[in-house]
């Protein structure tokens with residue numbers, strides 16, 4: 001099969017398209033002809049070698065988390081050949097930048113019927129992260145005010161749509177050029193982080209930092225007395241900020257969410273996608289052969305929604 005392997009950890013130039021052995025499914029697993037993937041910031045982290053003790057020191061790893069394709073061989077009672085499925089692999093065990101992918105039958109879900117392979121493939125990692133952050137960890141409910149920092153990025157744009165579905169009142173932050181998209185998503189108030197601060201006239205029971213930029217001290221004055229800050233990436237630039245982040249995380253009003261692949265929650269996301277309550281937004285589609293370009297585009301930023309990888 002064709003796969004984008006990493007010749008070495010490092011820059012996007014290290015991706016090489018190669019013929020490699022097609023993996024074989026074990027009991028409980030499913031082999032899919034993968035038709036699409038996406039690029040997530042964690043793929044950049046893995047590409048640079050942060051997980052090399054797990055992804056391998058001397059091999060040529062295949063990475064990539066999101067997948068969507070057609071089952072060719074099933075050793076799981078949940079799926080049969082011909083089923084179209086989507087889901088997310090853990091970053092350290094991701095191997096989705098390939099034509100064929102073995103997945104755990106317990107965590108995949110049938111692809112939303114109304115979406116293309118690329119539209120479906122950009123969704124699992126970000127939608128599940130947003131759901132687990134806002135609803136599971138954050139306890140968001142109808143009528144709550146929530147601030148979503150980075151509301152037009154991959155996780156943020158799903159978070160806004162989920163918060164509106166729940167019935168919350170949403171303030172979103174983004175750069176000036178993305179404010180119109182933030183309003184289209186349903187944000188009730190949009191803050192341009194380039195020129196404005198978080199409003200001080202309002203206090204939020206929940207702040208969700210979907211951008212990985214906020215510390216406890218950035219948000220404390222904007223939270224209600226019982227308010228909760230949910231983060232998905234500690235804001236760490238240097239040793240001192242690492243110490244601050246570690247201390248902050250001992251505080252019960254701050255929670256770090258790490259995505260868990262979860263079939264019941266992904267099935268719920270599939271339902272919301274089919275009802276058009278959640279709408280995927282593909283900013284740009286790259287071919288598997290262009291995976292290096294896609295990684296560069298992600299690192300440049302400046303787009304809304306997600307980058308997709310089509311695997312023909």
Ligand SMILES: NC(=O)c1ccc[n+]([C@@H]2O[C@H](COP(=O)([O-])OP(=O)(O)OC[C@H]3O[C@@H](n4cnc5c(N)ncnc54)[C@H](OP(=O)(O)O)[C@@H]3O)[C@@H](O)[C@H]2O)c1
Nearest residue numbers: 041129150152153154155174175211212232233257258259
């Ligand atoms: N813990 C987990 O399981 C988990 C899961 C998914 C993602 N993550 C992490 O979460 C972060 C976001 O992921 P993503 O997929 O959404 O990335 P993304 O698509 O690249 O989006 C990043 C967002 O950050 C915003 N941003 C950049 N600078 C900002 C600032 N100074 N203030 C406010 N917002 C700012 C961007 O807004 P503009 O485009 O408007 O500038 C954009 O919306 C990444 O660090 C990722 O690794 C963690």
